[in-house]
Amino acid sequence: xxTEQHSPEILSSGAGLAAAVAVxxxxxxxxxxxxxxxxxxxxxxxRLQRDxxxxxxxxxxxxxxxxxxxxxxxxxxxxxxxxNDQFAGGVDPHSLxxxxxxxHFVNQPYPGAAGHFGSVFFILGGxxxxxxxxxxxxxxxxxxxxxxxxxxxVLSMIIGIIMGAxxxxxxxxxxxxxSRVTEIVxxxxxxxxxxxxxxxxxxxxxxxxxxxxxxxxxxxVLVLGCFYWxxxxxxxxxxxxxxxxxxxxxxxxxxxxxxxxxxRSHLLPHLVAPIIVLSTITxxxxxxxxxGLSFLQIGIKAPTAxxxxxxxxxxxxxxxQPWLMVWPGLAILLTTLAFNLLGDGLRDAFxxxxxx
Amino acid sequence: xxxxxxxxxxxxxxxxxxxxxxxxxxxxxxxxALLLVVAGFAHAASSSAAKKGGTMRLNxxxxxxxxxxPSLAYGTISWQIEYATGxxxxxxxxxxxxxxxxxxxxxxxxxxxxxxxxxxxxxxxKRGLRFSDGSAVTAKNFKWAFDRSxxxxxxxxxxxxxxxxxxxxKAVDGNKNPAHVPGVIARGNKLIIKLTxxxxxxxxxxxxxxxxxxxxxxxxxxxxxxxxxxxGPYYIASRVVNRHITLKRNKxxxxxxxxxxxxxxxxxxxxxxxxxxxxxxxxxxxxxxGLPSTAHADLAKRYGLNKGQxxxxxxxxxxxxxxxxxxxxxxxxxxxxxxNFAIDRPAMLRVRGAFAGxxxxxxxPPNMRGFKDAKIYPLKGADYKKAxxxxxxxxxxxTLYTATSPTGQNLAQVFKYNLxxxxxxxxxxSFVGFAIYTAAGTKGEPFDAALVGxxxxxxxxxxxxNILLDGNNIHADNNNNLAYFNVGRVNKLLASANRLTGPARxxxxxxxxxxxxxxxxxxxxxxxxxxxxxxxxxxxxxxxxPANASADLDTFFIK
Numbered sequence: 001x002x003t004e005q006h007s008p009e010i011l012s013s014g015a016g017l018a019a020a021v022a023v024x025x026x027x028x029x030x031x032x033x034x035x036x037x038x039x040x041x042x043x044x045x046x047r048l049q050r051d052x053x054x055x056x057x058x059x060x061x062x063x064x065x066x067x068x069x070x071x072x073x074x075x076x077x078x079x080x081x082x083x084n085d086q087f088a089g090g091v092d093p094h095s096l097x098x099x100x101x102x103x104h105f106v107n108q109p110y111p112g113a114a115g116h117f118g119s120v121f122f123i124l125g126g127x128x129x130x131x132x133x134x135x136x137x138x139x140x141x142x143x144x145x146x147x148x149x150x151x152x153x154v155l156s157m158i159i160g161i162i163m164g165a166x167x168x169x170x171x172x173x174x175x176x177x178x179s180r181v182t183e184i185v186x187x188x189x190x191x192x193x194x195x196x197x198x199x200x201x202x203x204x205x206x207x208x209x210x211x212x213x214x215x216x217x218x219x220x221v222l223v224l225g226c227f228y229w230x231x232x233x234x235x236x237x238x239x240x241x242x243x244x245x246x247x248x249x250x251x252x253x254x255x256x257x258x259x260x261x262x263x264r265s266h267l268l269p270h271l272v273a274p275i276i277v278l279s280t281i282t283x284x285x286x287x288x289x290x291x292g293l294s295f296l297q298i299g300i301k302a303p304t305a306x307x308x309x310x311x312x313x314x315x316x317x318x319x320x321q322p323w324l325m326v327w328p329g330l331a332i333l334l335t336t337l338a339f340n341l342l343g344d345g346l347r348d349a350f351x352x353x354x355x356x
Numbered sequence: 357x358x359x360x361x362x363x364x365x366x367x368x369x370x371x372x373x374x375x376x377x378x379x380x381x382x383x384x385x386x387x388x389a390l391l392l393v394v395a396g397f398a399h400a401a402s403s404s405a406a407k408k409g410g411t412m413r414l415n416x417x418x419x420x421x422x423x424x425x426p427s428l429a430y431g432t433i434s435w436q437i438e439y440a441t442g443x444x445x446x447x448x449x450x451x452x453x454x455x456x457x458x459x460x461x462x463x464x465x466x467x468x469x470x471x472x473x474x475x476x477x478x479x480x481x482k483r484g485l486r487f488s489d490g491s492a493v494t495a496k497n498f499k500w501a502f503d504r505s506x507x508x509x510x511x512x513x514x515x516x517x518x519x520x521x522x523x524x525x526k527a528v529d530g531n532k533n534p535a536h537v538p539g540v541i542a543r544g545n546k547l548i549i550k551l552t553x554x555x556x557x558x559x560x561x562x563x564x565x566x567x568x569x570x571x572x573x574x575x576x577x578x579x580x581x582x583x584x585x586x587x588g589p590y591y592i593a594s595r596v597v598n599r600h601i602t603l604k605r606n607k608x609x610x611x612x613x614x615x616x617x618x619x620x621x622x623x624x625x626x627x628x629x630x631x632x633x634x635x636x637x638x639x640x641x642x643x644x645x646g647l648p649s650t651a652h653a654d655l656a657k658r659y660g661l662n663k664g665q666x667x668x669x670x671x672x673x674x675x676x677x678x679x680x681x682x683x684x685x686x687x688x689x690x691x692x693x694x695x696n697f698a699i700d701r702p703a704m705l706r707v708r709g710a711f712a713g714x715x716x717x718x719x720x721p722p723n724m725r726g727f728k729d730a731k732i733y734p735l736k737g738a739d740y741k742k743a744x745x746x747x748x749x750x751x752x753x754x755t756l757y758t759a760t761s762p763t764g765q766n767l768a769q770v771f772k773y774n775l776x777x778x779x780x781x782x783x784x785x786s787f788v789g790f791a792i793y794t795a796a797g798t799k800g801e802p803f804d805a806a807l808v809g810x811x812x813x814x815x816x817x818x819x820x821x822n823i824l825l826d827g828n829n830i831h832a833d834n835n836n837n838l839a840y841f842n843v844g845r846v847n848k849l850l851a852s853a854n855r856l857t858g859p860a861r862x863x864x865x866x867x868x869x870x871x872x873x874x875x876x877x878x879x880x881x882x883x884x885x886x887x888x889x890x891x892x893x894x895x896x897x898x899x900x901x902p903a904n905a906s907a908d909l910d911t912f913f914i915k
Contacts, residue, residue: 086703086773095653096710109737110702129707130769203783303769315629316650316762
């Protein structure tokens with residue numbers, strides 16, 4: 001019986017000119033199976049699947065987003081209190097130190113108060129002498145950290161891509177100006193600027209919440225986004241400088257494509273991979289930066305919970321309640337690690353020459 | 357029965373009684389003498405135990421002093437230093453309570469001669485007193501303290517205390533630099549102070565550091581001098597603002613006050629937690645800036661309460677939220693009362709840690725003469741129901757001033773949370789150290805509430821009621837009336853209370869405290885604080901000086 005001869009199926013990559021066409025041979029000699037050309041993104045996904053550590057990082061990030069934006073309000077509803085609610089019972093009446101993990105107490109306004117009061121449960125104990133729920137603050141802190149990090153990353157990428165693409169594509173005096181501006185921004189003393197901003201217009205800026213952000217989130221997004229675009233700008237500029245000399249750009253130019261069309265349809269698809277990799281690493285950097293600024297009390301304003309502010313109260317209790325340093329420290333460590341691992345994995349996945 | 361015999365025997369019996377009494381008296385006298393000798397030896401032994409010399413390393417965590425200038429210094433820590441460096445006409449001795457709260461002559465040869473009218477005080481200045489630069493202390497140096505403080509350019513907070521001195525207020529209002537106060541006259545070794553009306557509190561006021569002997573070389577300086585010659589046991593040898601202060605022993609000091617340590621090296625603006633570790637490990641001997649609020653329970657457990665290294669002593673002090681009556685938010689007494697019902701006093705006190713003090717809802721501290729416990733506002737927690745009924749929907753935005761310290765930040769969060777329950781949105785602005793007093797003390801500063809405290813300058817209710825709530829005391833800056841409370845009727849009542857003396861004075865002030873707290877509520881008082889201090893193992897001679905409200909640096913020695 002004649003075996004059916006399948007012709008190799010070549011599929012469109014869907015990723016424009018950036019797609020690599022791959023034809024894979026059958027598994028056994030003499031046996032012909034339908035060979036399908038895998039798209040660029042499919043190959044990336046396949047390579048990423050092989051990197052279990054990076055996948056683990058990705059899963060952790062997904063869970064973190066779910067925990068922060070869905071889990072936090074659900075937990076607050078189940079526990080019956082919010083992250084900023086203060087409880088007398090959240091502090092030990094004798095030592096006046098926060099209660100430890102897995103603490104149940106009666107919600108009395110003061111010890112020995114008459115009447116019937118409901119009970120309160122703190123999973124990770126109190127957050128300090130104000131008697132707030134450390135667990136809820138950690139979850140809501142994740143919201144803030146992610147909002148700042150993702151928001152600032154998006155903003156810095158947008159500015160960086162625009163500046164880098166303009167500089168790289170046009171070259172000449174435009175490139176010179178953009179490059180000098182980039183260097184000035186790189187050399188800008190950001191920390192001092194943030195301190196100055198906090199002590200001058202910080203209060204007014206912090207009050208802009210757009211109805212859904214915590215106080216201070218927008219300020220940090222703007223400040224970090226506007227001062228960290230130099231890194232993507234330099235990478236994009238370098239990529240565009242090399243790409244603009246390629247034949248497919250020349251061909252596009254010859255058929256009369258406009259500059260905007262060339263950049264949008266022919267250059268940007270080539271930049272997707274480095275931008276995604278850089279973004280994941282930048283998110284991790286911004287999480288650390290937000291924690292650092294809140295630790296220095298120039299980031300997110302109290303009582304809004306953030307990992308940095310939670311970490312800041314920890315050292316007060318390092319002898320008696322060391323876990324108060326452990327929870328936020330662990331959250332920051334695992335999150336930055338997850339983003340970095342995912343970034344590393346993505347870089348390898350986007351690289352066809354990668355050993356993985 | 358023979359009367360003679362009887363007499364005789366009775367006489368004998370009486371004689372034998374006499375003998376026994378004589379013996380007993382002799383034995384008791386001998387015992388008394390022995391005890392005196394032992395006490396003398398013990399005193400000598402303790403004196404000899406107080407080793408002389410050496411350098412003590414101190415920290416001043418989370419703050420610097422407000423000023424080191426004697427005419428400007430007005431904080432508890434700066435007064436702790438001024439107590440060690442200043443020589444006053446009258447002063448509180450380096451003793452524990454109650455002796456430490458009793459005034460005695462220091463530079464004055466004795467108590468002043470007071471005229472029959474009670475309006476002229478004549479002091480005789482002791483001879484042989486010297487500043488740390490070797491120059492002699494004379495009556496002119498005390499007169500200079502008055503003139504310097506009255507000079508407008510100096511902007512001294514002392515001006516609030518001496519308006520009864522002839523020509524003082526006029527000098528303050530004038531533009532003469534330096535000012536001349538005609539009511540203070542230096543004649544030879546006599547200092548004459550003339551008053552417009554009798555002032556029962558004058559002697560206590562003279563014991564404030566503002567009126568210590570000031571060298572004529574110390575010129576008027578609105579920014580405050582940092583290092584200058586002084587005539588007390590120590591002097592400020594150097595000061596780098598926000599960094600370092602060095603106190604050195606005044607080698608010309610011949611007075612009776614102790615002065616064991618040669619040099620105090622004070623590092624300013626250190627970290628509280630790190631500083632505590634340093635004191636525990638004897639790297640630092642004492643932190644003038646206090647202790648982390650979370651450390652007290654553990655310190656008491658490990659070192660015992662008042663058994664040596666860890667000391668807790670009651671202050672004559674009130675911590676309060678000044679509600680700025682000059683701004684629209686708290687212009688209404690109703691909303692101020694609502695704030696008083698809304699604040700959770702136990703939570704405010706908890707923030708300060710263990711042994712912090714007691715809750716209060718009044719202006720005068722309970723250990724101030726005249727205090728009457730009135731139970732006006734809830735001490736056991738917030739009463740949001742009552743607060744809401746008073747506030748209605750009138751509370752919108754509140755700008756709160758607080759300190760940058762962890763305690764200041766936590767207090768602000770309690771206040772913010774409490775007021776949010778009655779619909780107020782509290783915006784917190786933080787200040788380092790004493791900067792909050794400079795900011796809030798400036799008239800027109802845009803704040804609605806400030807978390808502050810007041811420790812007595814001298815033991816009289818005038819120092820709380822008139823100094824902090826008399827509307828006539830409101831100036832362009834350096835104000836102590838941080839509520840900017842100015843009610844004509846209350847001003848008159850305060851002035852009339854000040855004219856009284858003895859029990860009537862204290863009774864009137866006690867009633868005024870209740871009236872003002874209950875009807876006007878310019879403050880939301882929340883606690884009367886304790887002073888909690890911790891010294892290194894090698895530190896000897898710890899003494900809580902009650903009038904000074906802190907450890908006495910003069911008595912310190914290295915074991």
